[in-house]
Amino acid sequence: SVAGPGFINFTIKPAYLEAQLNGIQTDSRLGIPLAKDPKRVVVDFSSPNIAKEMHVGHLRSTIIGDCIARILEFQGEDVLRLNHVGDWGTQFGMLISYLREVCPEALTTANALDLGDLVTFYKKAKQRFDQDEAFQETARQEVVKLQAGAEESRRAWQLLCEQSRREFQVIYNCLDVDLTERGESFYNPLLPAVVEDLEKTGLLVEDAGAKCVFLEGFTNKDGQPLPLIVQKSDGGYNYATTDLAALRYRIQQDHAERIIYVTDAGQANHFAGVLQVARKAGCIPDNVEIDHVPFGLVLGEDGKRLKTRSGETVRLKDLLDEAIARARTDLESRLKEENRQESEEFIANVAKVIGISAVKYADLSQNRNSNYIFSYDKMLALQGNTAPYLLYAYVRIRGISRKGDINFENLGEDCKVILQQETELVLAKHLLNMSEIIASVEQDLLPNRLCQYLYELSQKFNQFYEQCQVLKAEEPVRTSRLMLCDLTAQTLKLGLSLLGIQVLDRM
Ligand code: ARG
Numbered sequence: 016s017v018a019g020p021g022f023i024n025f026t027i028k029p030a031y032l033e034a035q036l037n038g039i040q041t042d043s044r045l046g047i048p049l050a051k052d053p054k055r056v057v058v059d060f061s062s063p064n065i066a067k068e069m070h071v072g073h074l075r076s077t078i079i080g081d082c083i084a085r086i087l088e089f090q091g092e093d094v095l096r097l098n099h100v101g102d103w104g105t106q107f108g109m110l111i112s113y114l115r116e117v118c119p120e121a122l123t124t125a126n127a128l129d130l131g132d133l134v135t136f137y138k139k140a141k142q143r144f145d146q147d148e149a150f151q152e153t154a155r156q157e158v159v160k161l162q163a164g165a166e167e168s169r170r171a172w173q174l175l176c177e178q179s180r181r182e183f184q185v186i187y188n189c190l191d192v193d194l195t196e197r198g199e200s201f202y203n204p205l206l207p208a209v210v211e212d213l214e215k216t217g218l219l220v221e222d223a224g225a226k227c228v229f230l231e232g233f234t235n236k237d238g239q240p241l242p243l244i245v246q247k248s249d250g251g252y253n254y255a256t257t258d259l260a261a262l263r264y265r266i267q268q269d270h271a272e273r274i275i276y277v278t279d280a281g282q283a284n285h286f287a288g289v290l291q292v293a294r295k296a297g298c299i300p301d302n303v304e305i306d307h308v309p310f311g312l313v314l315g316e317d318g319k320r321l322k323t324r325s326g327e328t329v330r331l332k333d334l335l336d337e338a339i340a341r342a343r344t345d346l347e348s349r350l351k352e353e354n355r356q357e358s359e360e361f362i363a364n365v366a367k368v369i370g371i372s373a374v375k376y377a378d379l380s381q382n383r384n385s386n387y388i389f390s391y392d393k394m395l396a397l398q399g400n401t402a403p404y405l406l407y408a409y410v411r412i413r414g415i416s417r418k419g420d421i422n423f424e425n426l427g428e429d430c431k432v433i434l435q436q437e438t439e440l441v442l443a444k445h446l447l448n449m450s451e452i453i454a455s456v457e458q459d460l461l462p463n464r465l466c467q468y469l470y471e472l473s474q475k476f477n478q479f480y481e482q483c484q485v486l487k488a489e490e491p492v493r494t495s496r497l498m499l500c501d502l503t504a505q506t507l508k509l510g511l512s513l514l515g516i517q518v519l520d521r522m
Pocket of ligand 1: 059061062063064099100101258261277278464
């Protein structure tokens with residue numbers, strides 16, 4: 016029908032929707048097609064720095080990057096999940112020199128320190144470095160020794176990396192995130208060639224002893240073009256040089272056709288600069304797509320950068336533990352109210368799933384470009400656009416399906432979805448939208464779209480369930496409605512799994 020100038024309304028026949036739903040009922044992909052032409056995709060995410068604490072920025076990168084990787088993998092893309100850890104550079108000279116003075120056993124014995132100590136030592140080493148010129152010189156020589164491969168320095172560096180790695184792994188296990196570590200040090204041998212090749216292209220300029228490429232469209236406050244420095248006057252290389260080497264390696268050796276970098280928005284200029292230089296130098300073939308996926312800050316409830324009460328940066332492990340502890344308190348009081356007895360195992364598992372999902376979902380459900388306010392109370396609420404709300408919808412539907420006692424895998428020919436009520440049609444249309452949503456997230460890399468979709472799905476399901484009887488309905492409507500319940504549960508489960516969120520059968 017014509018609905019005013021410029022609009023035509025289409026009405027979908029219920030029979031079409033019914034046929035589509037019947038078709039996906041027993042398909043584990045719920046009718047979502049695989050990519051026709053799977054690509055090799057590198058997702059560079061998480062990427063904390065050795066000897067430093069992982070902070071909330073790394074948490075965002077880890078959660079968003081993992082979600083993007085999961086969606087691409089589900090689509091059948093060939094994904095390489097790379098952890099570009101900061102494991103190289105001048106900070107190690109400083110740290111090793113300092114430890115040699117105050118805690119030499121840390122440089123020779125495994126497990127002599129835990130990461131907390133390491134971070135404290137790092138801070139002290141930095142202080143010392145900033146104040147003491149003789150120490151600066153010692154630290155510089157230490158870097159030279161390390162880069163030249165001196166055995167004692169290498170061993171010390173390895174121990175420090177292992178220490179941090181163990182600590183990072185605790186967070187990855189807790190979040191159920193899989194990553195392949197390939198840190199900055201990996202590209203170290205490839206850095207001289209980056210500079211040589213840039214020299215050959217004629218792009219390289221020497222400016223006050225440093226080798227750099229002047230960027231187009233990036234100027235300082237006096238309107239002078241900004242340089243991307245690839246080699247400092249002392250011969251050392253920069254973060255950008257390593258990224259140029261990594262880019263070349265990923266294209267040439269990993270055969271990446273798409274590269275996705277997940278970092279805070281503060282690094283947007285860094286990546287824009289690196290990509291501009293790489294493009295001009297001809298390092299990026301036309302078929303390779305490169306995305307920087309920026310994200311905003313995590314703020315405290317006071318609207319400022321998230322800090323602990325004493326003003327320190329928040330340790331991620333503490334943040335996750337706190338979410339789990341609060342989920343546990345909520346759960347225990349709910350159990351008490353409902354007069355339920357549950358085992359310790361049940362309580363611990365539910366609290367963990369809810370706590371971790373709440374943190375992940377609070378992050379993913381915001382448009383990643385904006386800052387968001389971290390609030391345990393909001394993210395753990397059973398009402399609203401939260402993980403517990405979605406998990407609860409799933410639990411409820413599973414309960415109905417269980418009670419209905421139907422084996423959905425062995426439904427006969429005559430068990431079909433029949434759509435009559437408005438709320439059934441609304442739910443049916445929404446269920447069939449999932450593949451479009453997944454395709455859009457794959458394109459725009461905005462996981463909040465999937466969150467919004469799942470939230471609306473739960474709401475539409477609840478409206479349907481308020482309006483339509485399920486278990487008490489007459490056949491064949493009863494089976495049809497049970498099928499709608501089951502399809503909703505399957506869609507929620509799949510969608511949540513793509514967000515890195517595990518469902519619960521009871522909670
Ligand atoms: N280590 C960096 C940081 O903590 C993030 C690295 C991101 N990836 C990259 N290829 N530059 O900010």
